[in-house]
Amino acid sequence: MVKLLTNSLLSCSQDRETERFDIGIGDEQAWVTNMASSSSSSAQEKHDVFLSFRGKDTRFGFTRNLFHALCGKSIQAYMDDRELESGHEISPQLMKAIQESKICIIVLSKKFASSTWCLNELVHILECKGNENVIPIFYDIDPCIVRKQSNSYAKAFAEHKQRFKDKPEEVKQWRGALTKLANMCGYDSKNFGDEHELVKKIAEDILLKLPKYQLTNYGDLIGIEEPFKEIESLLSIGKMDVRNIGIWGMGGIGKTTLASLVFQRFSSSHFDAYCFLEDIPEEADNTNHLRKRLFYELLGDENLLRMNTPVLGSRSIQNRLRCKKVFIVLDNLNGRSSKLNDLFEGYQLANGSRIIVTSRDKQLLMTKNCQIYQFNGLYHRDALQLFCFHAFEPNSLATCYEALLESVAHYAKGNPLALKVLGSSLKYKSVEEWKSALDKLKTDPDPEIKKVLRISYDGLGDKSIQGIFLDIACFFIYQVPREKVDSISNHTDATIGISVLIDKSLIIGSKERLGMHDLLRKMAWAIVCDESKDCGNRSRLWNNKDSCHVLERNTGTSAIEGILLDLSQL
Structure with a gap:
């Protein structure tokens, strides 16, 4: 029996399915214009941890042991290997290493404050990192001494005050940085039985902290x-x-x-x-x-x-x-x-x-x-960023492509595979070539995307359940009440079939309503179109042009199981 679906059925399905992925141009157009540049030019963090310390105090003892413990847990740690700090200002190399590190550890020893190099490094760390990812270690010194700059720290600052008479603001900045650091959560060596226990604890804690900073927003990791x-x-x-x-x-x-x-x-x-x-x-x-x-x-x-x-x-x-x-x-x-x-x-x-x-x-x-x-895929903003990462060269602008970007986003609906494949295929192409490619995708899905998606369809095995999937894809463009699918299905086991399709991630559904990702829908259309070049020999007709052609010329065959006809467009 051939199913003929007309406007009476279509009228029940005008609400678009509520998805994680929302399309909207409006306020985001200016952001989209510079997307390719911002997604590709963001600085990448090369180091997990930057170690700041006074070389004479801990280089060949505690800090070296900590460095090896971090590396032993596959944590990328940066440690300056130079024996002596030279000059007053920190080097551009160290400034860059600080900026490219996720977490900075400062080893505060008894004579840390005597090194203007260390103090300037500390100021730069706090300026770059703020409070969240800076960790002080009070090694054989009381935090109170650091906070108040007393004892050995008082002696060091007395010398700084004399030496930098013409730079009182710089000395004041060093004091403020030490006070700020001493008020942060850190590690006090006197609270641990031995140095090995302290090093082990720090390495383990850093390992747990790193996921917070681990994933930078670039490349395939977007979203x-x-x-x-x-x-x-x-x-x-x-x-x-x-x-x-x-x-x-x-x-x-x-x-x-x-x-x-x-x-x-x-x-x-x-x-x-x-x-x-x-x-x-x-x-x-x-x-x-x-x-x-x-x-x-x-x-x-x-x-x-x-x-x-x-x-x-x-x-x-x-x-x-x-x-x-x-x-x-x-x-x-x-x-x-x-x-x-x-x-x-x-x-x-x-x-x-x-x-x-x-x-x-x-x-x-x-x-x-x-x-x-x-896992439901990417939000709209992340989807555009991932696509631009693959579609444009670093620092190139997406000028004149704004509307086309929205078309790509609507087509992929947050699916990373589709965004990567389409981005790579459209790279270096002109606006006209983009338009042509997107027009083709409306009826002919990209072969690589279709191949991946079809695995789930072929894995169903059961022809009856495959038929239900094709019915939903061809005859219901938006979300539809579940009972409507049952009413037009020739399959007696529609209820269990729908349940299987949901579990297999081929349809989106609840007890009341059913929907489908656009990529899966287009894959289903391609499956039906592959049945025959002659639309009269296909199992389902959903395109008004094809439906009218078959009905007007009476070229339908027994292969047809259902026809969708939108009378409002005749």
Whole structure:
């Protein structure tokens, strides 16, 4: 039976779906004009930590030990290797290093105040960093002495006052900087049993502070800061339980990027063993092979890869795992819904271990008691910035492209993959070439984007559920009440089918209303158009021109399952 949909059905679906991604030109046009320049020219922070200290006091003792402890945890620390400070002013090289560091640590020793070099360095640090990312360490000196500039500090300032009679404001600035620093939260060496304990504590705390400053807003990391912090909160690194986190969303939305950043940030510094596994399609249903790869990465035992028998419930492997706090990322895990449970069947991970799983399938994530984080893509402002990063040269302006940028943003709807692919393909192109490419995208999706998105559609397997997906894509342009989909569907299992499509990230839905990302809709249109060059031999007609052509010329065939006809446009 052919379904014929006319204006009576269309009238119920005029409210656009409420999305994370909102389009609006208005006040943002001026900002968009300079987007390419600002997204590419922002200064990148090269160092995690800058160490400020008086060389004669701590260079070959405490500060050197702290530097090695930071490096041992893969923290990029900057330490000036020169033995003696020369001159009164700090060098341009050090000023640049301070500006390019996320956190500055100042080691305050007994004779720190005697060095005008150190005092000028301190003033520059406070001017650059403010209060939030400056950490004082009171090494073998009471904070009160620093705050009030008494004892050895009083002696040092008496000499400064005499030496810099003609620069009283500079001396006053040094005093103010020390007082300000002494009132900040830091570390007092007398509160620790030994120096090793102090160094260890500082390194561990810096590691926890770094994620706050880790993600700079440039390149492929644009818009990832908020999701990163939410995943970090769900992980609760340091709590001694086993946690499973699922990152769920449509293809190309950035699940792998997010998981990779979290893995890079925490794996080597907080866990005894770690691995990042991508679920290769050929192994989609071979849980035993995937399990062997996983245990090989965690235990470093090549014999596991050569075993012919399943490693299910191996006591020797369990005993070895029990001694290791592990961090596992299973990226792009798909297949049967029980796969995650099957993978770890018979094994219990050590307390403090963490597992992150990325998938387009919500049901797969729900089988191992995962805390699920739904990744919905980028906000409008971040989407434009990411696109411009790939579409324009550094410091070039987006003049004359404002309206076209909005068209790209509307097409991609916050999907990072689409923004990167389109940005790269339109780079160096003229305005006219942009217009032509965007016109083509309205009916013919980019092949690379379509390939990624189609994985979810093909993975459905069930023809009936695929049919429901195509019905929604072709016949409902905006959000629609759920019962309307049921009413036009020929499928008796529409309710369960809709549920599967939601779980697979192919439609957006609630109990009342359903919608779809524009990229998925265009992918669905391409699937139907690929059925035949002759629109009369396609399963669905939604374009008024095609529908009228078939009806007026009576060229329809039994292949047609549904026709959408907007009478208001005839």
